[in-house]
Amino acid sequence: MAENTFPVHNADTIVNFYRSEVLTGQEAKHFTKGDLTPVPKPEAVQTLYMRVLHLLFRFKPECHSMVPLLDGIQYPAYHEGATTILSVYTRMKQFLPMCLVNDFSLNDLLTPKKQRTLVILSAIMNFLHFRKERMEKMLEKQAKFRADTDKLRAYTKGIREAEKKIELLTTIPPEQQAEAEELAAALSELQATTVHEYQEVNTTKQSIAELKTKMAEKTQKLAQMKVDVSNLKEDISKLKSQIVESPEELKSQMEKMRETVKNIKKSITETDECAVEMQNRVQNATHSEAEIHQMYVLLQDLESSMNNAKQRQEEYQELVVQNEKMQKELKSLLNEEGQLKRALDMKLGKECKQNIRRQKKREMKEQHVQEELRQCEQIHQKREEMADKIQQITGETQQLKAKIKSLRDVCSKETEKAQALYDTLSTSMDELHRRIEMHIEDLKLNITENAANF
Incomplete structure (x- = not known):
């Protein structure tokens, strides 16, 4: 007892604590500092221990005076005082090691001493403070658990309703199964056609690239032809100044040159039109690809939502198992209450007999x-x-x-x-x-x- 791990309080603090936390009614009013100092009163100390046991273990003070029902006991009234003291001693001997007091004896009940009783009561006081803190934390956790279970039930109800609605939306009635099969076949055909069209688009892109290369080559050739024509015109002007030709030959050459220029212009316009058409096709193909990508993203979102629903179902099953465990614990507590009620009934019958005597x-x-x-x-x-x-x-x-x-x-x-x-x-x-x-x-x-x- 010299090396205590808990603080030893004064008599005033101990009296105030046990008045407010342990004792009730007239016992709290009559309990004073004189019951502990200078010499503790055994009756007051015994009542304190009884109330502590009742507060912690729900073992009422009346149960300490219950004599075991044996056939050969004579004058059971004489055994009441000894049974109460012995029961309080055994219960306190079992309880005080939890308060780090391992040397409790009968002298602490029959002839208590001041310092010894103050140490034991301060140890019990420390244990009650610790118990109160733990109980508050446990109550907070229970409130959180109840709120979580309520949320889980609400979420599971919502999930079930959503699953039912999804089933209603996804299931096809027998009247529309033929139409659904036709639509599925049409979709498969459309998918095949889209794949074929993608291949055709790729081929058209390749052909467009080839046409672009050809167009670049033709534009280069046209530029060279224009340079050659300009050079020829300069040469012709020079030759005209030097040579006088017949007008018929000049007319025929001019007509040939005009026809060649017309043919070149026609080929240029045709190639421009082809390039514009191919550009429009490429833009349409890219736009369709973007739309298909958006549809794929939406399908991925639906898959993720279904996975989340499965995870919530698993969490719900775990919480159901925990709920079953808590129900089993409640049943055991109810059984204990029934046993205590039976003991109380026995005690009341005994008290009636004792009142008659x-x-x-x-x-x-x-x-x-x-x-x-x-x-x-x-x-x-x-x-x-x-x-x-x-x-x-x-x-x-x-x-x-x-x-x-x-x-x-x-x-x-x-x-x-x-x-x-x-x-x-x-x-x-x-x-x-x-x-x-x-x-x-x-x-x-x-x-x-x-x-x-x-």
Whole structure:
């Protein structure tokens, strides 16, 4: 006891603490510093220990005086005082090692000493402070757990409703299965045609590149031809000044030159038109590729949302397992309460017998009446506490109902958004198919025209 790991408090602080935290009713009023100093009173110390055991382990003070029901006991009334002291001693011997007091003895109950009792009471006080802190933390964790379970239930309800709506949207009725099969076949054909068109587009791009190279070569040749023509014109002007030719030959040469110039201009305009058409085709092809990429991104988003739903289902299953464990613990606690109630019933029957035997002893009867009144006060307090708890539970249920309504509204809004997305996707797919058909027809016409021109 010389090396304590907890602080030893004064008698004033100990009396104030046990008045406010442990004792109730008239016991708190009558408990004073004189019960501990200069010489502790055994009755006051024993009542303190009994109240501590009742507060921690729900072992009522009346249960200490219960004599075991054996057949061969004579005069069981004489055994009551010894049984109470021995039961308090055994319970405190089991409890005090948790408070780091390992040398508790019967002398601490029968003939307590001042310093020894102060040390034991300060150890119990330290343990009660620690228990209070832990209980507050556990209550906070329980509140968080309840809120999380409520959220989980609401989310699971929303997920189930969404899954049902998704099933309704995805499942095809038997009346429309034939149309769905036809649409699936048409989609497969469209996919095949789009792949073929992509290949054709690639080939057209290659041909465009070749045409561009040819056009560059032709433009170079035209530039050279223009330079040659200008040089020839200069030579002709020089020769005209030197040589006088016949007008008929000049006319024929001029007509030939004009025809060649016309042919060159026609070829230039045709090549420009082909280049513009090919550029338009390339732009249309890039635009269709961008639309297909957007559709692919939307499908990826849908897959990620389905994966999130699966993860939430797994978390829900884990929480269900935890809930089952908590229900088992509650059942065990209810069984313990039933056993305690049975013990109380036995104790009440015994008290009735003892009252019959103690009719001549008025003083003992008055003490018994006072004890019964204290029990009644405690019962009334417990009833008030239970009423407060019931009110709290009703308030929590109302809050939960409000939360459930809000979550249902959120789920309905999300389903409307999903329906709107589905409608937009269907309309965009229809427009895509129309554009693809238009592009196919345009490509066919352009291919025929290019073939005719080449």
